[in-house]
Amino acid sequence: MEKHNLVIVGGGPAGLAAAISAYDMGETDIIILERESKLGGILNQCIHNGFGLHTFNEELTGPEYAQRFIDEVNKRNIKYLLDTTVINITNDKHIKALSTSGLYNIEAKAIILSCGCRERPRGAINIAGSRASGIYSAGTAQKLVNIDGYMPGKEVVILGSGDIGLIMARRMIFEGAKVKAVIELMPYSSGLNRNIVQCLNDFNIPLLFSHTVIDIKGKNRVESVVIAEVDEKLNPKLETKQEIKCDTLLLSVGLLPENELARGADVNLSRITRGAIVDDNLMTNIEGIFECGNVLHVHDLVDYVCEEAKEAGIKAYEYINNKDINNYSKTEIICENGVRYTVPELIIKNNDNIPLTLKLRVGNVYKKVKLEVKCDDEIIYSRLRPVVAPGEMEKLDLKPDQVLKLRNANTIKVYLRSIEE
Amino acid sequence: MYDCIIIGSGIIGSSIARELSKYKGNFLVLEKENDVSCGTTKANSGIVHAGFDAKVGTLKAKFNVKGAKMFEKLASELEFPYKKNGAFVLSFDDDKTPLEDLLNKGRSNGVDNLSIISGDEVRKIEPNVSKEVKYALYAKDSGIVSPYEMCIAISENASTNNVKFEFLKEIVDIKTNKDHLKVLCKDGTHYESKVVINASGVYSDELNNKISNIKYKIVPRKGEYCLLDKEYSYITSTTLFQLPTKMGKGILVAPTTHSNILVGPSALDIIDKSDTDTTYEGLNEVWAKALLTVPSLPKGGIITQFSGIRAHSIDDDFTIGFSSDVKGLYNLIGIESPGLASSPAIAEYAAKEIADYLKLSKNENFIAKRSAIKHVRNMNDKDLSLLIKENKDYGHIICRCEVVSEGEIKEAIRRNPGAKDLDGIKRRVRAGMGRCQMGFCTPKILEILSQELGLDLENITKKGNGSVLLEGRIKE
Numbered sequence: 001m002e003k004h005n006l007v008i009v010g011g012g013p014a015g016l017a018a019a020i021s022a023y024d025m026g027e028t029d030i031i032i033l034e035r036e037s038k039l040g041g042i043l044n045q046c047i048h049n050g051f052g053l054h055t056f057n058e059e060l061t062g063p064e065y066a067q068r069f070i071d072e073v074n075k076r077n078i079k080y081l082l083d084t085t086v087i088n089i090t091n092d093k094h095i096k097a098l099s100t101s102g103l104y105n106i107e108a109k110a111i112i113l114s115c116g117c118r119e120r121p122r123g124a125i126n127i128a129g130s131r132a133s134g135i136y137s138a139g140t141a142q143k144l145v146n147i148d149g150y151m152p153g154k155e156v157v158i159l160g161s162g163d164i165g166l167i168m169a170r171r172m173i174f175e176g177a178k179v180k181a182v183i184e185l186m187p188y189s190s191g192l193n194r195n196i197v198q199c200l201n202d203f204n205i206p207l208l209f210s211h212t213v214i215d216i217k218g219k220n221r222v223e224s225v226v227i228a229e230v231d232e233k234l235n236p237k238l239e240t241k242q243e244i245k246c247d248t249l250l251l252s253v254g255l256l257p258e259n260e261l262a263r264g265a266d267v268n269l270s271r272i273t274r275g276a277i278v279d280d281n282l283m284t285n286i287e288g289i290f291e292c293g294n295v296l297h298v299h300d301l302v303d304y305v306c307e308e309a310k311e312a313g314i315k316a317y318e319y320i321n322n323k324d325i326n327n328y329s330k331t332e333i334i335c336e337n338g339v340r341y342t343v344p345e346l347i348i349k350n351n352d353n354i355p356l357t358l359k360l361r362v363g364n365v366y367k368k369v370k371l372e373v374k375c376d377d378e379i380i381y382s383r384l385r386p387v388v389a390p391g392e393m394e395k396l397d398l399k400p401d402q403v404l405k406l407r408n409a410n411t412i413k414v415y416l417r418s419i420e421e
Numbered sequence: 422m423y424d425c426i427i428i429g430s431g432i433i434g435s436s437i438a439r440e441l442s443k444y445k446g447n448f449l450v451l452e453k454e455n456d457v458s459c460g461t462t463k464a465n466s467g468i469v470h471a472g473f474d475a476k477v478g479t480l481k482a483k484f485n486v487k488g489a490k491m492f493e494k495l496a497s498e499l500e501f502p503y504k505k506n507g508a509f510v511l512s513f514d515d516d517k518t519p520l521e522d523l524l525n526k527g528r529s530n531g532v533d534n535l536s537i538i539s540g541d542e543v544r545k546i547e548p549n550v551s552k553e554v555k556y557a558l559y560a561k562d563s564g565i566v567s568p569y570e571m572c573i574a575i576s577e578n579a580s581t582n583n584v585k586f587e588f589l590k591e592i593v594d595i596k597t598n599k600d601h602l603k604v605l606c607k608d609g610t611h612y613e614s615k616v617v618i619n620a621s622g623v624y625s626d627e628l629n630n631k632i633s634n635i636k637y638k639i640v641p642r643k644g645e646y647c648l649l650d651k652e653y654s655y656i657t658s659t660t661l662f663q664l665p666t667k668m669g670k671g672i673l674v675a676p677t678t679h680s681n682i683l684v685g686p687s688a689l690d691i692i693d694k695s696d697t698d699t700t701y702e703g704l705n706e707v708w709a710k711a712l713l714t715v716p717s718l719p720k721g722g723i724i725t726q727f728s729g730i731r732a733h734s735i736d737d738d739f740t741i742g743f744s745s746d747v748k749g750l751y752n753l754i755g756i757e758s759p760g761l762a763s764s765p766a767i768a769e770y771a772a773k774e775i776a777d778y779l780k781l782s783k784n785e786n787f788i789a790k791r792s793a794i795k796h797v798r799n800m801n802d803k804d805l806s807l808l809i810k811e812n813k814d815y816g817h818i819i820c821r822c823e824v825v826s827e828g829e830i831k832e833a834i835r836r837n838p839g840a841k842d843l844d845g846i847k848r849r850v851r852a853g854m855g856r857c858q859m860g861f862c863t864p865k866i867l868e869i870l871s872q873e874l875g876l877d878l879e880n881i882t883k884k885g886n887g888s889v890l891l892e893g894r895i896k897e
Contacts, residue, residue: 035818085818087798098797098826100813103806121858123648123725128701131727133843133883133890137860148864150878150891175895214701220888236701247892260822260856263652 012041165252455885
């Protein structure tokens with residue numbers, strides 16, 4: 001049995017950033033396990049630019065952004081294994097991984113799970129119709145086009161206005177395909193506003209809100225899709241249906257943290273984020289198992305992923321070096337009135353750790369609201385937001401005195417309050 | 422000249438092919454799709470019915486009860502997934518009469534281990550069953566099988582025993598020619614044989630009607646299903662039926678042999694026999710009815726939906742045997758549920774009749790055993806380490822959701838009949854059957870198929886017949 005202080009599962013931006021920060025704290029016995037043949041994760045197929053504005057103050061492509069982190073990992077000689085898939089983790093931190101060189105059994109003092117998320121498939125959204133070829137998730141199409149150099153189709157309809165779908169709309173146009181429409185079930189987009197402008201509006205691609213695909217036609221290859229408007233309860237209004245000829249349907253209907261390994265290790269998962277329930281050390285209920293990045297909750301920006309991962313690296317280092325980061329009682333944050341979840345969900349009581357960022361998402365588009373945090377009876381944080389939307393993660397950087405109050409509270413509530421006109 | 426041509430490689434055609442290979446002869450299977458198990462066999466409930474539902478005295482009853490008892494041996498010989506998991510037929514009524522009728526019918530059919538138990542006893546075994554359930558018929562001998570894996574295993578074994586398989590052979594006509602029959606295919610090829618076995622499922626009426634004056638009619642009956650993630654395997658390990666109706670056995674909630682939960686099927690008579698589209702209405706109906714059985718069924722747990730077509734004959738029973746007016750034509754018409762459970766018994770019976778007719782002698786060299794592809798996910802550390810040392814491809818995981826290695830995928834392609842498309846891989850080794858539904862592994866499997874088959878990526882299909890996946894290269 002191989003032994004390592006810190007095993008990082010996943011060598012995408014989260015895993016790399018976590019490794020670098022743990023190393024810089026003083027941890028040298030680190031190993032990153034990556035299932036693909038290259039470090040960098042999904043960034044490798046994101047060849048568009050726009051990454052890194054927050055971290056590097058410049059616009060990088062996905063591979064360029066990843067390379068900055070890969071370079072830092074290499075500079076530190078941090079060990080990593082490629083083409084190595086972790087197939088099981090136990091709650092006593094034994095890891096089983098497979099590669100072409102054989103089976104690895106590794107015992108870890110701490111584990112950081114940074115294995116990202118997957119796309120919600122067609123089945124999960126119950127679209128009826130044919131099971132012809134030509135139906136891809138947007139990320140699969142992105143890999144086929146950007147990595148393998150193949151076009152999945154020529155006439156495209158995209159369901160879902162998530163960021164990958166928006167980016168792929170533009171990408172398919174660049175490669176000579178026709179993008180007939182982007183269909184969005186909700187009355188708003190879950191993607192970034194800048195992507196709607198740059199990827200759809202600039203190319204006159206119609207974006208139909210409150211619509212969905214109700215049927216897919218074509219025996220062998222997709223020949224058309226039938227779309228319809230939906231009512232407030234999201235049920236299709238069949239009298240509004242129309243058929244759009246196409247040979248390809250791309251799905252960008254949400255991302256799900258990939259937590260099968262965590263579940264196997266008895267990690268408690270959130271029903272809302274589908275990631276682990278973590279405290280403000282990003283530690284799960286299983287001592288020494290941490291999560292960060294899109295496996296914890298889906299982020300909008302890789303910069304935020306890396307920030308969170310950096311924190312996980314530090315906390316994992318502290319845990320390994322017995323800085324007693326677990327023996328505290330914790331307060332669960334209650335989300336109310338429009339707030340769907342916060343990460344972390346648990347606040348460690350009476351801890352002297354000061355930096356604390358609460359990340360959260362709302363469940364709908366709300367205009368003119370105050371985002372508030374209430375500790376027992378005191379509102380400790382209140383910020384006016386002209387508009388909040390599910391597509392944009394809210395980050396609350398709390399000041400030292402606010403953190404202190406948070407740590408002393410018996411009940412913590414986070415909610416939206418609408419302001420009277 | 423063949424001794425026997427079998428038309429169709431679903432569970433019936435493949436099973437007869439294997440049974441025939443126990444005799445000496447020249448046998449050919451013609452299949453219109455790109456692979457075996459592409460019709461009704463690939464999309465059904467996968468239930469090995471105990472046999473209490475079939476009408477007393479019918480062929481359905483006879484073959485079901487006999488066939489079900491043959492599964493254990495067959496599954497161990499051919500290494501396909503089968504499990505005797507038991508079934509409940511749930512009644513929401515205080516009146517036990519319909520269940521008692523079923524019980525008596527079962528006993529008359531020769532089904533063992535049947536009993537009627539109370540709703541509370543049901544919930545002791547399956548706590549997720551609705552509180553509204555008052556009584557249930559418990560059939561301990563009911564089983565589940567992976568129907569396509571069974572069909573693939575049988576076909577591989579038939580092939581080992583020298584049965585030939587040809588694919589993409591759609592039959593356009595069949596003619597009598599002196600003492601034999603001539604089969605003409607859409608691609609212009611034709612084949613001659615002393616006996617032609619009509620195992621063409623939903624098309625078995627049309628094939629017969631081309632040459633025989635005794636006409637049959639299949640009314641294709643669509644059944645739609647939802648499949649749930651393995652995460653929800655706790656919902657039930659016993660098959661949960663509701664009381665049958667005249668359209669079939671009703672909506673079931675059942676485990677699969679791979680620990681997913683299967684919900685369905687609807688029953689809708691349709692016109693187009695190839696219409697396997699799922700429908701908005703059908704899926705909603707399935708779900709609504711399944712909620713009666715398990716009220717806590719999680720809709721968010723669905724990973725895919727599909728539908729299959731039952732070969733429902735207006736005669737409402739199996740037709741099995743030589744045509745009375747066309748010499749050498751052997752019909753298997755209207756093989757709908759419990760066709761899967763009946764298949765081993767039907768195949769044995771039909772092969773014997775045909776062998777007697779052709780006066781075939783026993784094949785002393787028949788090999789009964791077929792080994793399954795080694796699945797990394799089921800292996801212990803020691804065996805797995807050895808396997809990877811022997812062939813490093815088994816250490817390269819391609820499908821993360823179902824933990825399927827490159828070694829397994831290549832083996833699936835190299836077997837005979839082997840996988841030739843994405844669906845063929847999926848059904849043989851489960852790559853793409855998991856929760857991401859081929860989101861991550863599609864590009865990788867395309868590449869392996871292209872290398873192994875020596876085809877350009879643009880020519881790789883999802884399921885043959887023009888279901889191409891890529892439209893060509895991007896701009897250079």
